[in-house]
Amino acid sequence: xxxxxxxxxxxxxxxxxxxxxxxxxxxxxxxxxxxxxxxxxxxxxxxxxxxxxxxxxxxxxxxxxxxxxxxxxxxxxxxxxxxxxxxxxxxxxxxxxxxxxxxxxxxxxxxxxxxxxxxxxxxxxxxxxxxxxxxxxxxxxxxxxxxxxxxxxxxxxxxxxxxxxxxxxxxxxxxxxxxxxxxxxxxxxxxxxxxxxxxxxxxxxxxxxxxxxxxxxxxxxxxxxxxxxxxxxxxxxxxxxxxxxxxxxxxxxxxxxxxxxxxxxxxxxxxxxxxxxxxxxxxxxxxxxxxxxxxxxxxxxxxxxxxxxxxxxxxxxxxxxxxxxxxxxxxxxxxxxxxxxxxxxxxxxxxxxxxxxxxxxxxxxxxxxxxxxxxxxxxxxxxxxxxxxxxxxxxxxxxxxxxxxxxxxxxxxxxxxxxxxxxxxxxxxxxxxxxxxxxxxxxxxxxxxxxxxxxxxxxxxxxxxxxxxxxxxxxxxxxxxxxxxxxxxxxxxxxxxxxxxxxxxxxxxxxxxxxxxxxxxxxxxxxxxxxxxxxxxxxxxxxxxxxxxxxxxxxxxxxxxxxxxxxxxxxxxxxxxxxxxxxxxxxxxxxxxxxxxxxxxxxxxxxxxxxxxxxxxxxxxxxxxxxxxxxxxxxxxxxxxxxxxxxxx
Amino acid sequence: xxxxxxxxxxxxxxxxxxxxxxxxxxxxxxxxxxxxxxxxxxxxxxxxxxxxxxxxxxxxxxxxxxxxxxxxxxxxxxxxxxxxxxxxxxxxxxxxxxxxx
Amino acid sequence: xxxxxxxxxxxxxxxxxxxxxxxxxxxxxxxxxxxxxxxxxxxxxxxxxxxxxxxxxxxxxxxxxxxxxxxxxxxxxxxxxxxxxxxxxxxxxxxxxxxxxxxxxxxxxxxxxxxxxxxxxxxxxxxxxxxxxxxxxxxxxxxxxxxxxxxxxxxxxxxxxxxxxxxxxxxxxxxxxxxxxxxxxxxxxxxxx
Numbered sequence: 001x002x003x004x005x006x007x008x009x010x011x012x013x014x015x016x017x018x019x020x021x022x023x024x025x026x027x028x029x030x031x032x033x034x035x036x037x038x039x040x041x042x043x044x045x046x047x048x049x050x051x052x053x054x055x056x057x058x059x060x061x062x063x064x065x066x067x068x069x070x071x072x073x074x075x076x077x078x079x080x081x082x083x084x085x086x087x088x089x090x091x092x093x094x095x096x097x098x099x100x101x102x103x104x105x106x107x108x109x110x111x112x113x114x115x116x117x118x119x120x121x122x123x124x125x126x127x128x129x130x131x132x133x134x135x136x137x138x139x140x141x142x143x144x145x146x147x148x149x150x151x152x153x154x155x156x157x158x159x160x161x162x163x164x165x166x167x168x169x170x171x172x173x174x175x176x177x178x179x180x181x182x183x184x185x186x187x188x189x190x191x192x193x194x195x196x197x198x199x200x201x202x203x204x205x206x207x208x209x210x211x212x213x214x215x216x217x218x219x220x221x222x223x224x225x226x227x228x229x230x231x232x233x234x235x236x237x238x239x240x241x242x243x244x245x246x247x248x249x250x251x252x253x254x255x256x257x258x259x260x261x262x263x264x265x266x267x268x269x270x271x272x273x274x275x276x277x278x279x280x281x282x283x284x285x286x287x288x289x290x291x292x293x294x295x296x297x298x299x300x301x302x303x304x305x306x307x308x309x310x311x312x313x314x315x316x317x318x319x320x321x322x323x324x325x326x327x328x329x330x331x332x333x334x335x336x337x338x339x340x341x342x343x344x345x346x347x348x349x350x351x352x353x354x355x356x357x358x359x360x361x362x363x364x365x366x367x368x369x370x371x372x373x374x375x376x377x378x379x380x381x382x383x384x385x386x387x388x389x390x391x392x393x394x395x396x397x398x399x400x401x402x403x404x405x406x407x408x409x410x411x412x413x414x415x416x417x418x419x420x421x422x423x424x425x426x427x428x429x430x431x432x433x434x435x436x437x438x439x440x441x442x443x444x445x446x447x448x449x450x451x452x453x454x455x456x457x458x459x460x461x462x463x464x465x466x467x468x469x470x471x472x473x474x475x476x477x478x479x480x481x482x483x484x485x486x487x488x489x490x491x492x493x494x495x496x497x498x499x500x501x502x503x504x505x506x507x508x509x510x511x512x513x514x515x516x517x518x519x520x521x522x523x524x525x526x527x528x529x530x531x532x533x534x535x536x537x538x539x540x541x542x543x544x545x546x547x548x549x550x551x552x553x554x555x556x557x558x559x560x561x562x563x564x565x566x567x568x569x570x571x572x573x574x575x576x577x578x579x580x581x582x583x584x585x586x587x588x589x590x591x592x593x594x595x596x597x598x599x600x601x602x603x604x605x606x607x608x609x610x611x612x613x614x615x616x617x618x619x620x621x622x623x624x625x626x627x628x629x630x631x632x633x634x635x636x637x638x639x640x641x642x643x644x645x646x647x648x649x
Numbered sequence: 650x651x652x653x654x655x656x657x658x659x660x661x662x663x664x665x666x667x668x669x670x671x672x673x674x675x676x677x678x679x680x681x682x683x684x685x686x687x688x689x690x691x692x693x694x695x696x697x698x699x700x701x702x703x704x705x706x707x708x709x710x711x712x713x714x715x716x717x718x719x720x721x722x723x724x725x726x727x728x729x730x731x732x733x734x735x736x737x738x739x740x741x742x743x744x745x746x747x748x749x750x
Numbered sequence: 751x752x753x754x755x756x757x758x759x760x761x762x763x764x765x766x767x768x769x770x771x772x773x774x775x776x777x778x779x780x781x782x783x784x785x786x787x788x789x790x791x792x793x794x795x796x797x798x799x800x801x802x803x804x805x806x807x808x809x810x811x812x813x814x815x816x817x818x819x820x821x822x823x824x825x826x827x828x829x830x831x832x833x834x835x836x837x838x839x840x841x842x843x844x845x846x847x848x849x850x851x852x853x854x855x856x857x858x859x860x861x862x863x864x865x866x867x868x869x870x871x872x873x874x875x876x877x878x879x880x881x882x883x884x885x886x887x888x889x890x891x892x893x894x895x896x897x898x899x900x901x902x903x904x905x906x907x908x909x910x911x912x913x914x915x916x917x918x919x920x921x922x923x924x925x926x927x928x929x930x931x932x933x934x935x936x937x938x939x940x941x942x943x
Binding site: 076077079081112113114115116119120196197200214215225229231232234235323324326327328330336437438439440441442443445 | 694696697699700701702703704705707708709715716718719720721722723725728729730731732733734735736739
């Protein structure tokens with residue numbers, strides 16, 4: 001349909017390497033839905049070497065033609081102000097390591113913001129690569145009484161132009177056809193001007209020729225914003241939305257999580273019943289199945305979180321939330337959009353870290369990622385519940401509030417405040433190098449997100465979580481199980497040690513007591529001794545290094561509790577077996593306080609480490625996070641212990 | 650397209666009076682008011698100047714302050730048919746000429 | 751600054767049509783004088799010729815020049831020249847009687863180009879029948895024939911484009927009848943503009 005695109009009789013693309021086509025455009029231009037439309041769900045994600053910028057590459061097929069499509073980071077300009085935008089420019093200029101210069105470009109522009117976007121189109125066309133302009137949101141332009149003659153637009157630009165309504169898949173077929181003729185796309189005889197005034201005149205002339213009438217203001221957006229961005233009502237609605245958000249994440253996910261747990265318990269039981277060899281059944285049931293279950297139990301919650309985030313993003317509310325929170329975040333050197341990432345981290349740091357992709361500044365992104373693990377995630381809850389139960393009498397009250405609840409609230413608060421301070425420090429450290437990216441945020445009109453687009457966004461996030469995390473967690477669970485169960489002890493050895501071999505609790509207690517893990521626990525004893533931890537707590541802390549919630553079960557095992565899931569009783573009576581404190585109870589107030597604070601700070605989640613590695617593209621940042629959080633955890637735990645002792649605990 | 654002359658009457662009107670001094674940068678623009686961009690301050694950081702240009706704050710462009718966030722910062726502006734929010738620090742780099750109320 | 755953008759002239763790679771807003775320049779036709787910045791480009795051989803169409807300035811390159819090399823200079827000079835409307839002097843020596851011939855050439859160009867493409871892309875065709883005293887007559891064929899909607903669209907596009915190239919256009923008409931055998935009578939003259 002576009003003027004000036006001539007049929008060429010077709011070159012045989014199968015014989016030559018697939019041409020590389022890059023998508024460029026502003027962040028909200030609908031670029032991603034065009035990319036998804038062209039490549040289906042076969043996109044590969046990765047990182048540009050050495051930077052925290054995700055890279056998306058996929059393939060588009062049209063008959064015998066195959067095109068490699070690369071979705072370049074969204075940018076408002078080819079004069080970059082952030083590392084992400086620099087990537088786009090470097091790829092276009094063939095200077096980006098690991099990415100070949102594209103053969104042709106698809107320039108994605110939002111029809112409703114054409115007046116602003118043409119400056120960017122001018123910059124891209126001036127680069128001289130074969131280009132085709134993809135005009136998105138033409139349906140919205142028409143709905144809001146705007147107008148654009150695409151053919152005249154193409155004629156004026158001197159390059160092909162096509163309308164595509166990405167989220168509904170309209171025009172994708174024509175775009176694929178258009179790709180096959182990229183070698184013969186017309187190019188402007190004279191590159192668009194670079195002088196700002198001349199460029200302005202050029203853009204105005206093109207819009208006039210194409211009969212462009214800008215869209216009228218979106219009335220719904222104006223009315224809704226009058227409430228949602230109102231100083232009083234807007235703030236009230238904001239807190240209501242956040243409350244509903246977390247209610248949904250926790251309450252709706254809870255029964256689903258129970259089902260997953262029940263399923264894996266049943267599977268473990270099945271293995272126990274049918275596998276004769278206790279060692280094999282232990283490895284299968286306790287290590288593999290429990291490991292996979294340990295990951296999958298968080299999937300309902302995480303998928304739900306991703307779904308809600310995709311929904312809020314699609315509707316346009318996340319931009320509003322960021323607008324409302326920006327002033328608060330600015331105090332910590334961050335911007336409004338970082339709020340959403342930190343908020344998600346209350347459920348799980350992984351979606352939080354993945355949500356930092358929306359931050360245009362790489363420094364803000366890093367600072368937020370370094371802070372996200374400090375937000376109290378749901379895996380800490382069972383640990384807190386267990387330890388607070390040991391520390392505080394359930395009937396104790398402070399005014400109208402239960403003391404247990406207050407301690408829990410205090411821990412959440414401690415995590416959140418520490419996260420903000422950590423973000424502030426990392427932002428300061430980052431800002432020493434060069435100038436900061438200025439803050440700006442486009443406020444899109446409210447849109448009804450296409451269900452497919454929301455599902456695609458949710459699905460790809462959930463897949464990333466599963467693929468990257470399951471392997472790490474399963475591997476660590478297996479290693480942990482082996483450490484806790486090796487070396488093997490024959491029945492004769494057990495009897496010689498005075499263990500009743502018919503009492504499985506006693507056997508497992510003896511096994512754990514003499515396992516490599518116990519050796520490790522004793523080995524690190526000097527480190528944790530100042531915190532009041534004995535070797536059994538050390539084993540628990542070490543096992544929690546893979547995933548926090550395993551602390552409860554491991555402690556149950558080492559304390560030889562009747563029910564490893566509910567070890568309170570056994571723990572209360574636990575005493576130091578040796579050393580200067582031999583015979584004294586282990587779980588005193590100072591030790592519990594130290595342990596709680598240790599869990600507030602320590603990065604005990606291999607999945608988070610894996611996602612940090614994935615999102616930053618290097619091992620440097622996960623290692624930094626791990627180191628600083630572990631050191632901080634130790635220091636703060638020591639402080640907490642000392643303070644509790646001084647307070648006479 | 651009224652010139653800003655009529656707004657000058659209360660000289661030095663930085664106080665709580667309704668009639669402010671004629672706004673000279675975007676940061677002074679009250680919600681609902683419109684103005685045309687005169688230029689982007691050249692003493693601002695180059696990245697800020699470039700980005701403000703890219704976002705549509707080019708000389709002659711008509712800008713409307715739409716609304717402020719509850720804590721007065723950032724401010725939502727309408728320019729070139731779309732809405733974008735800036736912090737006051739950056740908005741102060743955009744000098745404006747004429748005001749229409 | 752006056753809004754300007756260049757467009758290629760189909761089949762004439764040495765020419766560019768710089769689209770300017772209607773009413774910026776006086777009428778159509780050859781020029782006896784242009785403002786100094788453009789005159790300098792004619793003098794140094796960058797440009798071979800400058801003519802006016804209704805809403806465009808048509809520039810022809812000098813010998814051995816290319817648009818990628820000279821385009822930016824021509825554009826800057828054009829911007830400067832457009833700021834001086836008094837400097838554009840029409841060549842009144844040329845008889846305006848050739849108007850129908852010019853209009854015929856313009857109509858041919860438009861039909862060969864984008865408006866024709868549009869009709870063909872919808873399985874139809876559009877042919878030039880006649881040009882007389884500023885009235886252009888065309889004939890729709892294929893799927894477009896007898897379809898009022900397609901006539902409405904084509905008529906709008908054709909008239910808009912044609913008026914841009916030739917402000918003397920009075921009307922575009924559709925004939926249901928066969929293409930006149932004399933329809934191409936201006937062809938033989940080899941109109942140059």
